[in-house]
Amino acid sequence: MLEMNDIQAGYGRTLVLHGVTLPSAKTVAVLGHNGAGKSTLLRVAIGLIKPRSGKVLFDGSDITSLAPNKRIARGMAYVPQGQQSFTQLTTMENLQLVADGRKHGKALIDEQLARFPALEKFATRKAGLLSGGQRQQLAIARALITEPKMLILDEPTEGIQPTIVAEIEHTVMQLASEGLSVLLVEQHIGFALEAADKYLVLASGFASSTGDGGASAAEGVRAAMAI
Ligand SMILES: Nc1ncnc2c1ncn2[C@@H]1O[C@H](COP(=O)(O)OP(=O)(O)OP(=O)(O)O)[C@@H](O)[C@H]1O
Ligand SMILES: [Mg+2]
Numbered sequence: 001m002l003e004m005n006d007i008q009a010g011y012g013r014t015l016v017l018h019g020v021t022l023p024s025a026k027t028v029a030v031l032g033h034n035g036a037g038k039s040t041l042l043r044v045a046i047g048l049i050k051p052r053s054g055k056v057l058f059d060g061s062d063i064t065s066l067a068p069n070k071r072i073a074r075g076m077a078y079v080p081q082g083q084q085s086f087t088q089l090t091t092m093e094n095l096q097l098v099a100d101g102r103k104h105g106k107a108l109i110d111e112q113l114a115r116f117p118a119l120e121k122f123a124t125r126k127a128g129l130l131s132g133g134q135r136q137q138l139a140i141a142r143a144l145i146t147e148p149k150m151l152i153l154d155e156p157t158e159g160i161q162p163t164i165v166a167e168i169e170h171t172v173m174q175l176a177s178e179g180l181s182v183l184l185v186e187q188h189i190g191f192a193l194e195a196a197d198k199y200l201v202l203a204s205g206f207a208s209s210t211g212d213g214g215a216s217a218a219e220g221v222r223a224a225m226a227i
Helices: 038-046 068-073 091-099 105-115 117-121 132-145 162-177 189-195 215-226
Strands: 002-011 014-020 027-031 053-058 076-079 150-154 181-185 198-203 206-212
Touching (some): 027 038, 027 189, 038 181, 068 076, 091 105, 091 132, 105 117, 117 132, 162 189, 181 189, 189 215, 198 215
Parallel strands (some): 014 206, 150 181
């Protein structure tokens, strides 16, 4: 499980996160308006940004200074905002890039093709020609091929057509129920709270509200976000 305590972080001289502590739970949703610092918090979690102060722990060990690739080797996976894949490579080549050198690489790819039928259908299509939703599924599939213990997802349903939003939501819920730990940034409050054991609302880089997930939390979250 991931712990983040009293994180101060930013870019250059600009401080974005002012002492943020993540609620401790298997699945956590991070909510907040544009620019609140959600993606920055995830970048600190995976190690792309080193915090100025505060600690990051994974399964009880201090990983605050650990490089992203070492975090991935320990079982963390990160899907950044914006459906990123290698657009000039096919769906299959994108998956092979991650699977190459892994013990059961082919089986890991097959598992993801079964999970995401659209990827199987468009296995030979260049990723740049997939729809945004399919590209997001490809990005999640790539992350899952690393067999993570924890998945960090930055707005997986942003800018995606509604039919695929439902599929991606279903996948995230299923992964959580399979026992994968999830740190999720989401604009869809209803889904985020349904998926999460705990939530954190960020407002201008401060933790403005935190509590248990579940449908009953929505009213409190919307109130916290209206401030
Ligand atoms: N690479 C960067 N360099 C400098 N400032 C940045 C950088 N990335 C983000 N910021 C700034 O940090 C603040 C928080 O940005 P961040 O991307 O974490 O917000 P967010 O909550 O993820 O927003 P959104 O909902 O739009 O994705 C913003 O003021 C943003 O302009
Ligand atoms: Mg963001």
